Amino acid sequence: MAFDVSALFRSGLPAPAAAPFKAFPAYNFVGGHNDGGSIPVQELTEAATRVLAREGTSLATYGLTSGPQGYRPLRDFIAGWMHDSAGMQDSADEILITSGSLQALDLVNQLLVGPEDMVIAEEATYGGALTRLARLGVPYVGVRLDADGIDPTHLAELLEEQERAGKPVKFIYTIPTVQNPTGGVMPVDRRRAILDLAARHNCLIFEDDCYADLVWSGTRPPSMRALDAPAAQAEGRPNRVIYCGSFSKSVAPALRVGFIMADWPVLAQILPLKTDAGTGALEQMVLAEFCKDHFASHVNRLRARLKAKCDITIAALEENFGTAAEFTPPLGGIFIWVTLPDGVNTTRLATEAAKEGIAINPGAEWTVDGPDNTTRMRLCFGHPEEAEIREGIARLAGICHREFGVPERISNATQS
Amino acid sequence: MAFDVSALFRSGLPAPAAAPFKAFPAYNFVGGHNDGGSIPVQELTEAATRVLAREGTSLATYGLTSGPQGYRPLRDFIAGWMHDSAGMQDSADEILITSGSLQALDLVNQLLVGPEDMVIAEEATYGGALTRLARLGVPYVGVRLDADGIDPTHLAELLEEQERAGKPVKFIYTIPTVQNPTGGVMPVDRRRAILDLAARHNCLIFEDDCYADLVWSGTRPPSMRALDAPAAQAEGRPNRVIYCGSFSKSVAPALRVGFIMADWPVLAQILPLKTDAGTGALEQMVLAEFCKDHFASHVNRLRARLKAKCDITIAALEENFGTAAEFTPPLGGIFIWVTLPDGVNTTRLATEAAKEGIAINPGAEWTVDGPDNTTRMRLCFGHPEEAEIREGIARLAGICHREFGVPERISNATQS
Numbered sequence: 001m002a003f004d005v006s007a008l009f010r011s012g013l014p015a016p017a018a019a020p021f022k023a024f025p026a027y028n029f030v031g032g033h034n035d036g037g038s039i040p041v042q043e044l045t046e047a048a049t050r051v052l053a054r055e056g057t058s059l060a061t062y063g064l065t066s067g068p069q070g071y072r073p074l075r076d077f078i079a080g081w082m083h084d085s086a087g088m089q090d091s092a093d094e095i096l097i098t099s100g101s102l103q104a105l106d107l108v109n110q111l112l113v114g115p116e117d118m119v120i121a122e123e124a125t126y127g128g129a130l131t132r133l134a135r136l137g138v139p140y141v142g143v144r145l146d147a148d149g150i151d152p153t154h155l156a157e158l159l160e161e162q163e164r165a166g167k168p169v170k171f172i173y174t175i176p177t178v179q180n181p182t183g184g185v186m187p188v189d190r191r192r193a194i195l196d197l198a199a200r201h202n203c204l205i206f207e208d209d210c211y212a213d214l215v216w217s218g219t220r221p222p223s224m225r226a227l228d229a230p231a232a233q234a235e236g237r238p239n240r241v242i243y244c245g246s247f248s249k250s251v252a253p254a255l256r257v258g259f260i261m262a263d264w265p266v267l268a269q270i271l272p273l274k275t276d277a278g279t280g281a282l283e284q285m286v287l288a289e290f291c292k293d294h295f296a297s298h299v300n301r302l303r304a305r306l307k308a309k310c311d312i313t314i315a316a317l318e319e320n321f322g323t324a325a326e327f328t329p330p331l332g333g334i335f336i337w338v339t340l341p342d343g344v345n346t347t348r349l350a351t352e353a354a355k356e357g358i359a360i361n362p363g364a365e366w367t368v369d370g371p372d373n374t375t376r377m378r379l380c381f382g383h384p385e386e387a388e389i390r391e392g393i394a395r396l397a398g399i400c401h402r403e404f405g406v407p408e409r410i411s412n413a414t415q416s
Numbered sequence: 417m418a419f420d421v422s423a424l425f426r427s428g429l430p431a432p433a434a435a436p437f438k439a440f441p442a443y444n445f446v447g448g449h450n451d452g453g454s455i456p457v458q459e460l461t462e463a464a465t466r467v468l469a470r471e472g473t474s475l476a477t478y479g480l481t482s483g484p485q486g487y488r489p490l491r492d493f494i495a496g497w498m499h500d501s502a503g504m505q506d507s508a509d510e511i512l513i514t515s516g517s518l519q520a521l522d523l524v525n526q527l528l529v530g531p532e533d534m535v536i537a538e539e540a541t542y543g544g545a546l547t548r549l550a551r552l553g554v555p556y557v558g559v560r561l562d563a564d565g566i567d568p569t570h571l572a573e574l575l576e577e578q579e580r581a582g583k584p585v586k587f588i589y590t591i592p593t594v595q596n597p598t599g600g601v602m603p604v605d606r607r608r609a610i611l612d613l614a615a616r617h618n619c620l621i622f623e624d625d626c627y628a629d630l631v632w633s634g635t636r637p638p639s640m641r642a643l644d645a646p647a648a649q650a651e652g653r654p655n656r657v658i659y660c661g662s663f664s665k666s667v668a669p670a671l672r673v674g675f676i677m678a679d680w681p682v683l684a685q686i687l688p689l690k691t692d693a694g695t696g697a698l699e700q701m702v703l704a705e706f707c708k709d710h711f712a713s714h715v716n717r718l719r720a721r722l723k724a725k726c727d728i729t730i731a732a733l734e735e736n737f738g739t740a741a742e743f744t745p746p747l748g749g750i751f752i753w754v755t756l757p758d759g760v761n762t763t764r765l766a767t768e769a770a771k772e773g774i775a776i777n778p779g780a781e782w783t784v785d786g787p788d789n790t791t792r793m794r795l796c797f798g799h800p801e802e803a804e805i806r807e808g809i810a811r812l813a814g815i816c817h818r819e820f821g822v823p824e825r826i827s828n829a830t831q832s
Contacts, residue, residue, distance in 0.1 A: 021483020
């Protein structure tokens with residue numbers, strides 16, 4: 001009998017990888033990568049040296065000496081930083097270090113939702129959150145976004161509809177600060193309105209704040225979790241917001257360290273679901289040691305650098321796409337959400353661009369309407385160098401012109 | 417309406433954590449921790465400094481520049497080490513770095529099994545593997561162990577039974593080299609016998625080799641994956657063995673780096689299931705840089721240290737339990753599998769011992785018969801210092817005497 005190993009695989013798995021990884025595309029506008037020159041190599045090295053000399057032998061125990069919630073000094077730093085920057089009152093006991101914010105998404109999903117439940121997501125949102133829900137068979141519905149984020153009127157309608165349908169919403173997944181992909185920041189009054197609706201309909205809010213440290217202005221609104229805290233305390237109830245953050249965007253994506261902030265009854269039930277024997281300890285130790293001295297100054301520098309790249313991206317879009325590319329300049333982060341004219345199909349554009357070494361996220365990957373979303377694209381400007389941004393966008397305009405006649409005219413430089 | 421957050425949790429979750437972690441027990445004979453003094457702090461620091469100076473900016477991209485299978489120099493080291501130590505022929509392309517071997521277990525389970533399947537596990541085996549299968553609703557059956565590991569006669573019976581029952585076995589989960597918990601090493605002829613049976617019944621072998629570098633003798637048999645390779649090649653079929661290893665036991669548990677070795681068709685289907693955006697890069701970089709110069713000499717030193725602790729544990733068992741504690745001295749690793757007389761209930765012993773700061777794994781946690789296994793216990797000697805081992809085992813004997821009259825006599829020192 002011939003041995004067909006794939007006959008032993010489970011059914012319904014995602015498509016297999018085509019081949020081992022070779023290299024990143026030449027013009028890489030996807031993936032949440034960050035600016036190479038901004039990695040604080042020297043400070044990270046010094047932090048590693050210091051913390052290993054002081055505590056290196058603790059690597060002999062799972063969880064170091066801090067237990068399953070993660071390295072205590074890192075949790076202490078996070079508690080302090082989130083207090084100062086986002087008005088949060090949580091202590092280290094309300095923090096769980098995760099292996100990137102993606103593990104936070106997995107854990108919250110495991111805690112709360114299955115195919116019998118319902119989730120509300122922003123109509124344009126992080127693609128990885130949507131694919132996770134889809135893999136678990138969890139239905140979701142999209143809520144409209146305006147310039148200030150979630151539209152409360154539409155949210156109220158959806159929450160009521162779901163209740164009437166006997167399938168009340170378990171949680172609202174939102175990225176209020178530097179929304180992915182719009183780059184917008186939800187104002188405080190809007191945050192309060194969303195919280196009120198969640199309270200009225202007894203659902204939770206899952207606040208994904210991974211980009212919040214990258215607000216250009218350097219000042220971000222209080223987190224939704226912070227805004228719910230006074231009422232929660234007054235009413236003697238748990239906070240309605242489960243918060244997640246990350247160091248991937250503020251320090252380095254390849255360091256897989258994120259965190260959840262939630263009330264103890266929530267964390268207590270998440271802990272037994274985190275069965276990985278702890279998040280990488282060296283990464284936690286080095287980050288904690290680095291952050292206590294350098295985090296604030298580092299994110300200041302990084303923000304300025306990313307803002308400069310953002311400006312270059314905007315200039316390149318205007319120069320090469322003209323009025324065909326519509327977008328609202330982001331208020332922080334590493335991406336721009338672009339709308340192209342009707343008639344363009346960004347999924348096909350992405351495919352054509354990939355053949356010429358240009359990677360973009362088509363709207364289909366980053367929206368609840370998926371394949372029906374044909375005119376949007378997300379461009380990440382964090383990683384490519386200035387020249388790559390200019391050249392990549394010029395080439396992309398050339399391909400878009402060739403395939404869709406949009407933009408109508410392109411400069412000579414981009415005709416290849 | 418009062419807000420009861422737990423009413424929103426999914427049903428069927430494991431028990432929540434009781435309280436935030438405080439500290440390890442004073443006499444810690446559980447958890448796979450390792451010897452603190454053996455952590456190569458200086459070499460790890462030098463490795464971190466070197467690799468960050470050379471490649472630190474690559475932290476700006478997910479997966480560094482190596483893609484989703486993990487840091488290429490680490491995969492190259494693993495390929496070389498596994499070739500030299502275990503006879504394996506795999507290249508870096510057949511290796512996937514995982515966030516500890518526990519993620520390897522999760523990925524292999526996701527790839528292969530659901531509630532409709534069947535798995536064979538060794539009758540005494542790693543508890544975390546059993547709880548994972550149970551959480552997924554995957555049924556498993558235990559195969560008998562003798563001094564050389566899996567009993568092939570019993571394995572043949574089970575495989576046939578399952579086929580007759582229309583529920584053929586998907587994979588055999590085995591820890592052939594430094595079996596957990598027995599500490600035995602399966603000889604080559606036995607490995608071949610198991611491989612033959614797997615071939616005859618068209619099932620896979622999942623070889624968990626996390627302790628293999630810790631064989632006292634310094635020489636381990638070829639891995640089962642290595643032994644299947646020539647036939648696989650001759651027959652033009654995939655290797656029947658999915659292999660997993662780890663650096664948790666050989667370098668440091670708190671570094672969360674393990675790996676899977678499998679044929680590309682298997683890895684290609686595992687890759688889209690690994691949705692964590694990569695395993696911690698700093699840990700991979702530092703490990704790779706450390707290992708190429710120091711791994712061999714480090715494990716030599718570590719083995720000697722652990723063997724000394726093992727000898728102390730054996731002496732303490734003999735001194736305090738006398739003939740009441742039966743065990744086969746392990747051939748490597750960090751634990752001893754002890755059988756106590758009928759009448760002892762090790763689950764209750766573990767509970768009583770915990771009250772006095774002594775942590776042990778009762779047989780119920782480490783065997784397929786679970787609660788029915790009342791006379792076994794696993795003692796990990798990797799982490800406690802010599803004095804803690806002596807004192808902890810003396811105290812444990814005192815508690816066992818008090819609760820079960822076993823051992824019949826205890827020395828004065830242990831009467832507390």
